[in-house]
Amino acid sequence: MDFLGAGLLAAGMVWAINRFLLQTEKAVNIMFIIPGVEELAKTGLALFFNSSVLLTHGVFGTVEAIVDVFATRRKGIAAGLVSYLGHFLFGLLTILGQKELESIWAGLGLAYLAHASWNVLVIMKSGKEKVN
Numbered sequence: 038m039d040f041l042g043a044g045l046l047a048a049g050m051v052w053a054i055n056r057f058l059l060q061t062e063k064a065v066n067i068m069f070i071i072p073g074v075e076e077l078a079k080t081g082l083a084l085f086f087n088s089s090v091l092l093t094h095g096v097f098g099t100v101e102a103i104v105d106v107f108a109t110r111r112k113g114i115a116a117g118l119v120s121y122l123g124h125f126l127f128g129l130l131t132i133l134g135q136k137e138l139e140s141i142w143a144g145l146g147l148a149y150l151a152h153a154s155w156n157v158l159v160i161m162k163s164g165k166e167k168v169n
Contacts, residue, residue: 040088044096047078051097054078064160072152076145079124080131084141094128095121127152 038046054074058066075097083093101124102117109116127148134144 038086040092043082043086043093047082048100068157076148091128098124
């Protein structure tokens with residue numbers, strides 16, 4: 038399987054897991070749990086299928102961007118672009134951490150911290166930190 042399959046599989050897996058996680062503790066899960074699930078799925082499947090980590094993140098980001106465009110019509114294109122660029126950046130951070138710190142776990146940690154920080158910022162700016 039190549040990066041396209043790994044990215045699509047990660048998107049499908051994450052969609053199913055997130056549906057469950059968003060049933061309770063929405064803000065907490067969006068800020069802290071979902072970023073970990075997404076980063077592990079994207080990077081884990083890329084490594085499992087011996088495909089590009091960066092391109093797998095890019096495919097995942099493209100899927101999320103398409104969903105965002107249609108789910109948030111008022112801000113759709115901007116939201117979609119941010120989704121794509123964000124996931125591509127998280128892929129770059131994963132690779133950077135792996136290369137510079139010689140550990141995929143360091144790369145995953147960097148990507149998780151960036152992803153969780155972004156989600157915290159978005160939730161706090163939206164005023165939905167008490168959403169449940």
